[in-house]
Amino acid sequence: MDNAITLVNKKHINLWPAVLGGGALIILGLVLGGVINQYIQTVLMFIGINIILSASLNIVNGYMGEFSCGHGGFMLVGAYTSSILSVLFFTKSPWLGAPLLPPSSAVFLFPLVIIGGGIVAAFAGLLVAIPSFKTRDDYLAIITIAANFIFVSLVNNLEFIGGSRGFMGMKTTIYAMEDVADLPFTLIWTMVFSTLSVFLIRRLMRSTFGKGISSIRHDEISAEIMGVNTNNMKIVAFMVSSGLAGIAGGLFAHVLGFINPSSFNIMKSTECLVMVYLGGMGSLSGSVLSAVVFTFLLEVMRPLQILKWVIIPLMLILLMQFRPEGLMGNRELTDIFPKLKPYFKRRDL
């Protein structure tokens, strides 16, 4: 389709690759040049993880119009799966034994470990997807909360992976990677995965296939009458959403190097919800923007300690009172700044 667009208008250049590639290179340069310290790197990584979380939750809560508040649960599944894989394959641990593969191979296999966590989390998403055939709205929301509790309690009671004490050892994998090449691997992979997630969601939601998901939000009966298999679309939406949450979880685990079940409880799910509603439901650029804003806010409010859990919910209340549609409504950045359109043109088919 690229040819067609250049034929129509030479100004229609796709600037995405340049913007993203350039941005990534600048960040990488600043890191390697020592300008960006460890703390800022961590914040950047949390921004990336939060982008995945809010964009993926937006599939269900924004585009499909259901209310899922168990996103933390899927993150947990992904985090634990990829952590166990990572420790099992690349590190020597007291109870999983010697590494199954040479630790240096982590350089190549690390993304697979993260994707593995995503795949298992996607299947965990079926736990909510299947009830969603018959249940909707508030009732489905309760099911998603229940799912979140199930995952947290399950891991709390699985003693062999540490139970409520948590699970660690993922840093060893990262160190093994850094032994091979001195690069900020977690930062690189967080940037790669968050960019990919946003792009995949963008593609999905713009295809006729993905429009099947938004057709459910507005009128499920219409969708059925026009031949859309709504049950299938719900499975797709929930699985893609929870799978990406799992990827975010895997990255989160490797950034922190330590996870415990309570990091993924309803509080985490609430954070995801706040980001989606802050950005605007059904707006992908809103999700990205709100993930950035929200992560910064969390960091700025860090000195307030526990008080931030008074301020964040208060923000949510004020947001719902005065701007219920979120920062972006259901618009995209290019709707607000139409002049950007030629440069970030959707390649219409």
Place this chain on the structure above:
Amino acid sequence: MSLLKINDMTHRFGGLTAVSNLNYELEDGKIYGLIGPNGAGKTTVFNLVSGFYNPSMGEINYNGEVINGMAPHDVASRQIGRTFQNIRLWEDMTVLENIKMSHHFKLGYNLIDVFFKTKKYQTREKEITEEAMELLEVFKLTDLAHERPSSLPYGIQRRVEIARALSLGPKLLMLDEPAAGLSTADVVELIDYIKWVHETFNITIWMIEHQMQVIMSLCDRIKVIDFGQEIADGVPEEIQNNPEVIKAYLGDGAI
């Protein structure tokens, strides 16, 4: 040959029998009307045929295939188009996107194709857009392709909804009160429009309607039901003069 054949269909909601022992036969290429007083079970019949309910008893045969018990999207994919009493277009999609959704069950690509933007995905999306644009052109709606339905007048929304139902390429088009909420002038236009659709697409049309003007000027055959039971069936003239029908509509005292 009959396109749709309903044999002894009964449907109960708990203790209420909404449709009882209904027999129906629709032949290819004609326009049929289904009328009856409020609460007679007309929409229930439509919902049974389009798969929203599964009949308690009886059989629905469409184009040589038993369709009762199928999910609505399976019925739709067997080429039955339908509209509703209230307009159910997707308000947040453009007219074009609304039409394109009819290809959803025959996309021919999957999620992986979407993610990797494969050749197959690109060609199919292009074909779908072209087909939808062609259909819009037939309906003279090309100018409105990128409008959202909510910005269009009610009468036009009706037309778009009928166009959307026809984008499934149906052999049978079911219209549930197409004239509801239209002004007198719009109703006259709608009658011509349905006639035009019937001639252009050469399909069977089955409609529920309260406005006798619409029913009498369009239908080849009319069935009247009351309390879920058939009380009359015939050509428009027969129905107009049937005492049972007048009784059902106006009450005993009218005779």
